[in-house]
Amino acid sequence: MKFSEYLRQKVDSIWEASFQHPFVKGVADGSLPLECFSYYVQQDSFYLSQFAQVQSLGAAKALDFHTTSRMAFHAKSTYDAEHLLHEGFAKELGISKEGTIVVDEPAPTAIAYTNHMFSVSYKGTLGDVIAAILPCYWLYWEIGEKYKDSKPGVPIYQKWIDTYGDEWFESLVKEQIDRLDKWADKASEAEKQRMESIFITSSKYEYMFWEMAYTLEKWPV
Numbered sequence: 001m002k003f004s005e006y007l008r009q010k011v012d013s014i015w016e017a018s019f020q021h022p023f024v025k026g027v028a029d030g031s032l033p034l035e036c037f038s039y040y041v042q043q044d045s046f047y048l049s050q051f052a053q054v055q056s057l058g059a060a061k062a063l064d065f066h067t068t069s070r071m072a073f074h075a076k077s078t079y080d081a082e083h084l085l086h087e088g089f090a091k092e093l094g095i096s097k098e099g100t101i102v103v104d105e106p107a108p109t110a111i112a113y114t115n116h117m118f119s120v121s122y123k124g125t126l127g128d129v130i131a132a133i134l135p136c137y138w139l140y141w142e143i144g145e146k147y148k149d150s151k152p153g154v155p156i157y158q159k160w161i162d163t164y165g166d167e168w169f170e171s172l173v174k175e176q177i178d179r180l181d182k183w184a185d186k187a188s189e190a191e192k193q194r195m196e197s198i199f200i201t202s203s204k205y206e207y208m209f210w211e212m213a214y215t216l217e218k219w220p221v
Contacts, residue, residue: 003185007131007199007200014200015139018210032214039213043213047209054117055071057129071126088159093156110212117133132201135203137173141165144164
């Protein structure tokens with residue numbers, strides 16, 4: 001069994017909870033209040049700006065020039081997604097100002113999740129970085145596959161589903177899965193255990209991100 005397959009089995013119940021979360025199902029069937037999606041887009045804009053930095057840290061930790069180049073490409077792809085997808089959403093939702101998405105304040109979960117990834121990236125190896133960021137790639141791709149035949153009847157929700165079910169996004173996901181497996185093939189048991197823990201934590205944060213958006217999570221004080 002590949003390391004990635006092992007990890008996927010370990011997080012199956014967590015990911016299933018994401019598939020069934022009312023935010024995700026609400027996008028798929030069109031019932032999600034636009035207020036929740038608008039809040040998600042704002043928080044995800046903050047998240048992606050941090051995510052791209054983590055990808056860039058992965059590029060710096062790569063052990064060969066090709067991997068450095070590819071990780072830098074992934075960071076650029078995150079930037080492109082922010083502009084092509086989220087900024088389009090922001091205009092439709094009325095949450096952009098002079099072409100920039102307005103984020104009043106990052107939510108507790110958004111900050112906690114990104115801080116988790118930064119901590120892993122500064123302390124660990126490229127394998128740790130991939131373990132931290134891969135659930136975001138992989139889970140979104142599976143959501144796109146699972147709900148690709150959905151007809152929410154809300155154009156903005158349809159575009160979101162179509163984006164993550166796209167072949168271009170699939171190729172990026174599979175590239176990172178393969179990169180993790182190759183790293184794991186040479187890793188010690190201790191390092192693989194650490195990557196497993198990191199992967200599981202990021203998977204839990206993915207679920208919490210849906211919950212954050214669905215409940216419009218704010219700081220309590």
